[in-house]
Amino acid sequence: MLIGLLHLRLKEASRKANIEKARRLIKVAKEKGAKLVVLPSLFPIGNLFEVYENEKKSRSVIRNLAEKIPGSISEMLINLAMEGEVHLMAGPILEQAGPKIFLTSLIISPQGEIIGKYRKVIISEKDTRLGISSGKEPMFLSLDKRYGIISEDDLFSPEINRILALGSSVAVIGSIKAYSKNNSSDIIKHVAISRTLENEIPYILVGEMIEDENGDIIGSSPTFVTSVNSLVYKQAEEDDTVLYVETTVLLQESGAQDKLGKVGNLENIILGLCKNAKKMKGVERKRIMDKEKIEDN
Numbered sequence: 001m002l003i004g005l006l007h008l009r010l011k012e013a014s015r016k017a018n019i020e021k022a023r024r025l026i027k028v029a030k031e032k033g034a035k036l037v038v039l040p041s042l043f044p045i046g047n048l049f050e051v052y053e054n055e056k057k058s059r060s061v062i063r064n065l066a067e068k069i070p071g072s073i074s075e076m077l078i079n080l081a082m083e084g085e086v087h088l089m090a091g092p093i094l095e096q097a098g099p100k101i102f103l104t105s106l107i108i109s110p111q112g113e114i115i116g117k118y119r120k121v122i123i124s125e126k127d128t129r130l131g132i133s134s135g136k137e138p139m140f141l142s143l144d145k146r147y148g149i150i151s152e153d154d155l156f157s158p159e160i161n162r163i164l165a166l167g168s169s170v171a172v173i174g175s176i177k178a179y180s181k182n183n184s185s186d187i188i189k190h191v192a193i194s195r196t197l198e199n200e201i202p203y204i205l206v207g208e209m210i211e212d213e214n215g216d217i218i219g220s221s222p223t224f225v226t227s228v229n230s231l232v233y234k235q236a237e238e239d240d241t242v243l244y245v246e247t248t249v250l251l252q253e254s255g256a257q258d259k260l261g262k263v264g265n266l267e268n269i270i271l272g273l274c275k276n277a278k279k280m281k282g283v284e285r286k287r288i289m290d291k292e293k294i295e296d297n
Contacts, residue, residue: 001144003173004029004037004086005206005243007223007236010046012212018044019076021240026084029242036143037242039077039090040175040208040223041152047092047177048210049126051219058130066094066101069117074106081108087143089173092120092151100133105151105175107141116141120151121160127153138163141173145247148201150174155191155205158198165199170251172199176207178219185222189232196226202233202254209239227254 006025010018022039029037041047045061052058067073073093081088091105103123107116119135138160139149148164150172155161164172172195176188185207192203207221223236225245233250236243 001036001247002032002034003204003245003247004032004034005204005223005225005236005245006037006039007207007209007239007241007243008040008043008046009209009211009239010040010044012045012048012210012218015044019080023080023083025240025242026080026086026088029244030084030086032242032244034086034242034244036087036089036173037084038173038175038204038206039088040206041092041177041221042094043090044076046208046210046219047152048219049130049177050124051178051180051210055126055130058126062094062101062130062132066096068096069093069104069106069114074114077106078108078112078114081110082112085110087115089141089149091118091175095119101131102133102135103127103151104135105139105149107149116149118149118151120154122153122157124153138167140164140167140169145170145251148172152177155188155195155203158195161195161199165201169201171202171204171247173204174206176205176221176223178208178210178221180219185220188222189224189226192224192226193231196228196231200228200255202227202250204245204250206243207236225250229253229255 006022026037049058077090088108092103095102095104103120105118106114109115118139121135123132123134141147141149146168148169151174196203203226205224207223209217210219212218223243224232225234227233234245
């Protein structure tokens with residue numbers, strides 16, 4: 001299956017222009033034969049939470065964009081999938097579900113049906129301070145093969161990624177949010193390579209670039225693909241382009257087929273990993289709350 005990763009230079013205050021750019025590139029990807037197209041985090045404006053130093057601006061973004069699914073943003077994504085006649089993976093977007101807000105990735109069919117919804121499990125310290133809740137379950141997507149789905153900070157969790165590998169994923173597909181630090185791209189690549197070698201499966205990751213109203217880049221993350229043999233198998237070198245990966249060729253190069261998913265006592269292993277991940281999340285939340293209490297005093 002041919003997958004197209006849209007490496008976009010998103011304008012912070014130009015949603016319409018960003019949507020039109022994506023629409024054009026989705027059409028290009030479809031003409032090249034792509035069956036699945038992956039959009040960057042918090043499309044159409046990009047994920048600015050790690051870029052904004054002033055959390056007041058981040059809270060404003062959340063107030064403006066958080067909505068129920070279906071809503072205006074998910075309807076826009078559905079239209080892009082239907083117009084492009086491709087499966088579309090988009091997210092995360094900000095989902096309002098009762099009193100809680102989740103960072104949620106959607107997988108939409110060419111017919112406009114939401115066939116998958118994944119709420120990001122591992123959330124950052126800033127996500128927590130902004131009032132974002134974590135999801136509870138990993139997600140698998142079955143198209144030509146079975147893929148694991150991650151979102152942003154999930155990449156940093158060995159437990160979540162191991163669950164996806166043990167669940168017979170032949171590759172992991174996900175998004176990487178923008179960071180303001182210059183060395184963040186290298187860090188992200190090193191972590192992705194570690195996950196690739198730990199689990200012996202490729203990672204297919206879409207990043208983004210975000211520019212302010214003056215055209216200056218204020219945040220970025222790489223769009224790239226890893227494999228067991230090549231480590232960094234492919235990488236987007238230009239803005240506003242589509243990085244293509246043929247999964248059949250990638251899996252042959254990586255030697256990832258049929259290596260995993262045959263572990264005995266699989267249910268107990270996954271249950272144990274889930275409990276460990278939940279415990280770690282609780283410890284981290286308590287640490288953040290204790291830190292905030294000390295600062296307030």
